[in-house]
Amino acid sequence: xxxxxxxxxxxxxxxxxxxxxxxxxxxxxxxxxxxxxxxxxxxxxxxxxxxxxxxxxxxxxxxxxxxxxxxxxxxxxxxxxxxxxxxxxxxxxxxxxxxxxxxxxxxxxxxxxxxxxxxxxxxxxxxxxxxxxxxxxxxxxxxxxxxxxxxxxxxxxxxxxxxxxxxxxxxxxxxxxxxxxxxxxxxxxxxxxxxxxxxxxxxxxxxxxxxxxxxxxxxxxxxxxxxxxxxxxxxxxxxxxxxxxxxxxxxxxxxxxxxxxxxxxxxxxxxxxxxxxxx
Numbered sequence: 443x444x445x446x447x448x449x450x451x452x453x454x455x456x457x458x459x460x461x462x463x464x465x466x467x468x469x470x471x472x473x474x475x476x477x478x479x480x481x482x483x484x485x486x487x488x489x490x491x492x493x494x495x496x497x498x499x500x501x502x503x504x505x506x507x508x509x510x511x512x513x514x515x516x517x518x519x520x521x522x523x524x525x526x527x528x529x530x531x532x533x534x535x536x537x538x539x540x541x542x543x544x545x546x547x548x549x550x551x552x553x554x555x556x557x558x559x560x561x562x563x564x565x566x567x568x569x570x571x572x573x574x575x576x577x578x579x580x581x582x583x584x585x586x587x588x589x590x591x592x593x594x595x596x597x598x599x600x601x602x603x604x605x606x607x608x609x610x611x612x613x614x615x616x617x618x619x620x621x622x623x624x625x626x627x628x629x630x631x632x633x634x635x636x637x638x639x640x641x642x643x644x645x646x647x648x649x650x651x652x653x654x655x656x657x658x659x660x661x662x663x664x665x666x667x668x669x670x671x672x673x674x675x676x677x678x679x680x681x682x683x684x685x686x687x688x689x690x691x692x693x694x695x696x697x698x699x700x701x702x703x704x705x706x707x708x709x710x711x712x713x714x715x716x717x718x719x720x721x
Contacts, residue, residue: 461566467510468524468567473560474503474586476617478528482555492555501560502528502553505575505585515569525573526565527588530557534570560585586617594622594680597703598629603678605630610667610676610693613683614651615642618705622680623649631678634670636663636686636693664692675700682706 461467478487479500485491492500504526508518518524532539532547539547551557558565575584603609609626613619614635626633627650634653635646643654653670660666668675675695681687684706694700 461510461512462568463512463514464570465512465566465568466508466515466518466524466572468504468506468526468565468572469509470504470506470526470560470563470565472505472581472585473501474589475501476503476586476589478502478589479554479559479561490552490555495556497555497558499559499561500554501562502526502555503585503588503590504553504560504565505581505588506565509564512569517569518572518574523575523577523584524567525575525584525588526553526560526567527571527573527592528553529571531568531571587621590618591621591625593705594618594625597680597705598622598625598631598678601678601680601701601703603629603631603701606632607677608632608634608671608675609678609680610634610636611651611680611682612636612686612690612693613681613706615639615646615654616682619680619682620645620649622682622705623651626650626680634667634676636667664689664695667693668695671695671697677701678703680705 481487482492482500485493506524508520508522508524511518511520529545529550530553531551532544533549536547538544544550553559573588609631611619611622611633614623614633615637623633623635623646633651634655635651636655636657638656638658643656646654655663655666657663675697676693677697677700679690679693679702681690681702682705687704690702694702
């Protein structure tokens with residue numbers, strides 16, 4: 443926050459609305475900060491803008507305790523630990539929701555974009571989109587896991603890579619990427635990270651990466667990854683850095699059946715360009 447930023451009067455004191463019959467009220471103990479929040483606040487994404495919904499509080503990675511229950515809620519009790527995810531609501535009845543693609547539901551509401559986010563003390567959340575947090579997991583770990591770990595997990599799971607497959611993670615030293623490294627390792631995959639910097643190298647290798655390809659050291663990172671994978675290429679490429687989308691398929695090389703999973707959220711201009719290219 444800089445001194446030049448003026449908080450609108452209507453955002454200086456937010457009133458928490460009462461929970462609906464199918465919702466819970468959560469007292470938040472921790473929230474993660476995702477770079478998407480900054481994009482939402484700057485309104486430079488290709489999707490819906492915070493300002494269009496009158497939302498003043500961003501944030502979509504929350505962890506806390508249930509303090510009030512809607513009359514229809516049976517899945518939570520007072521005092522239960524609960525997490526808030528990026529998706530706040532979907533219709534649950536369209537073909538996309540039924541087909542496991544609820545993130546594309548035309549009626550979806552994103553936390554911190556179409557509904558008040560987690561940068562506050564309390565939040566109302568639909569019970570069916572609220573996550574039970576097991577005891578023993580600290581709030582500061584659970585909160586960012588609602589987005590970064592969940593995003594990485596779903597991407598790796600849906601790639602359906604076999605145990606022993608090479609998984610190249612572009613931007614693997616970042617918030618989502620480092621989660622992908624750990625989850626890929628847990629799935630029995632062989633992670634390779636493409637990123638830059640000594641700290642990211644050390645962290646990536648510590649978390650299970652078999653190799654780290656620094657794009658400032660290798661003028662041709664694709665060639666290096668293909669070399670590391672026996673001269674063939676990766677079975678899967680996971681892209682957490684949107685600027686790398688145009689070159690991601692190169693890491694597949696000559697690998698038959700390779701997959702590319704695009705995870706990162708592009709800026710508005712990049713989003714429009716990709717829509718034009720693929721349409």
